Amino acid sequence: MIIRFFHQMGSPRYFYDVAGKLVPWFMVSFLISLVLGIYYGLFVAPPDYQQGESYRIMYIHVPAAWMSMFIYVVMAVSGLISLVWRIKMTEVIVISSATVGASFTFLALVTGSLWGKPMWGTWWVWDARLTSELLLLFLYLGIIALHSAVEDKRVAARAVSILALVGVVNIPIIHYSVEWWNTLHQPASITKMGKPSMDISMLMPLLIMAISFKLYYGAVVLMRARAEIIERERNARWVLEMVEQEAK
């Protein structure tokens, strides 16, 4: 049954239909968690004893930074699967993730800058964390540019998958940069092992926002994938039939 599932999901038409049904669910749960996260983050959580109200930027900065890395890993894994098994739908996932990944990376950088100015006294420093995150943005942009530069979509997907795979070395560098080097950026407050160094009233909105952004990515990547599938399969019979059906 599982094998059948994967086989069906590999078919563009089936993927297109299933994704279309999933998008509203992701969207609604994203909006609900977003409202909750914003409410608890802006209204309920107390101000920080050192940073005052400015720390509330964290509620978008940190989840955005997590997403920038999470999406890249999804992209690299899909890229690997595409290269090994030549599955069309993972190729679509790779390129559909690039724009939203770049967006989160950009947001992490800009909100970090807006947080850095009042807290560190500077918009930007060339320290390891900030520089490696900037490199991540360039990787995303490189992937987008490479994809649009190659005419044949399947060749483009292969090239992009390779680039995504090579760039994945940057992910552990970003993650451990605050431990390996002396940086202005603070080390992680939330670790899998051990107690987080943050009160639950501040931590909870952060986790809700993290879930919210994940749901958002789910919705957007599926929407992009659908647009990409139609583009790739524009001469396929099922697409022509679907368009004809709608024209009636």
Next chain:
Amino acid sequence: MSEFFAMGGYAVYVWPSFLLTAIILVANILAPMLQRKRTLTEIARKLRRARKEQP
């Protein structure tokens, strides 16, 4: 309420962060919607043209 918007004096840093996030999130939702619609219209136009040439 005005105290809330003042964000303890950090309003110029906090609100642009949230506003920019909102704009970028909305843009990422709109872009694929428009892209899909555009492609579908293009295909429909092509189909119509093909039918005219071959009755």
